[in-house]
Amino acid sequence: MTPPPSAKARKRIALVIGSGSVKCAAAIGIQSVLKREGFELDMVVGCSAGAIYAAVMAAGHDAALAAEMTKRLWTKEVANRRNTRALLQTVAPRWLRFDKATFGLRDDRVILQRLKSVFGDMRIEDLPTPLHIAATDLANGEQVVLSSGPVVDAVRASIALPFAFSPWRIGDKLLIDGFLSDPMPIGVAIRQGANVIVAAGFESPYQSSIHSAGRFAFQLSAIMSNNLFKSNYAFHSLAHHSEIIPIIPRFEERVRLFDTDKIPYIIEAGERAAEEQLPYLRALMQQSEEPAEHA
């Protein structure tokens, strides 16, 4: 059925929040600038740590509360406790019956408990803003988009950082971190019909020195993730019929995995980056959706 002219004229805005650990807090700054300017989000898409922020925003929490919630949720304690059995399984996989479904070197009980305390029994389909969380199928590497079901399950699946947290089962699939299939899941927003896609993405930092197997693994992961980020971003930029506005905040200070004390600074960086795009975004939203954009 052909949509009415008014529906045709209005551009649908998506905010996509890629992986990037605590840097994803920049999305809070971006969202608050968009909200202040009266740009209503038609959907929020997130993966990995970006899924946490996407879910908090889709739930309708304002910037201050979102910052506070995510600050409580993501601290060093979530990865403090080792999963000794998994550690031993790496050495003696046959003897200890290596199990891919439970393999993660960090105990996930704390993060799970915190996710439950923040999101409770919320379901994605009940949130005020449509939410899509991207994870990855461990069996074949394909992206799996979670657009309904418990928020806790979807976020837990999307943050299943390889080696650190175990995969998460949803239905018949074992899911792992969303960044493994796409570190900035713009394609989800395109598929869901977004016109203007505001994309907050973050490249993985490279190790300043590599003196352990763990750091070596992090470095390899960063190399693969960053190359995937770029190639997918290129593909989506060329494939999308309308506009993708990348918002890549600049951080003068180094931001580490659990630097939650830097969240106010990160949010400010997100605000600044969004402010820079405002004149263009305003002009773009005033322009009706016309065939001329099919560049």
Add this chain to the structure above:
Amino acid sequence: MQIDITPGDVTVAAISGSVDSLTAEQLMQALGKAVSDNQVRLVADFSEVVYTSSAGLRALLATLKDARRQGGDFRLAGVQPAVLRVLELSGFTSILKLYGDVGSAVASFDAELQ
């Protein structure tokens, strides 16, 4: 966005402003016309371009393919950091030749003839 085209052995298009969804069509038409006029050795002076988005990238790619299809090339000069970041993230720096200034970009064509 402003486009000022100077035809020559190597045609130089001085562009200023934003290359985005609002301006990409204008850019494609201007550069497309240059290519169809057989000005296939093209340099875009990007020193005054402050922003490019996905629509801008599509316009650049279309021009690049047009120029190369006809035996020429499309090169960028003086790309500023904010735009360079987008070109790097999108992998465009791996397919486009970039130069510090217009003179170097023009000279790169001449050097290939020698």
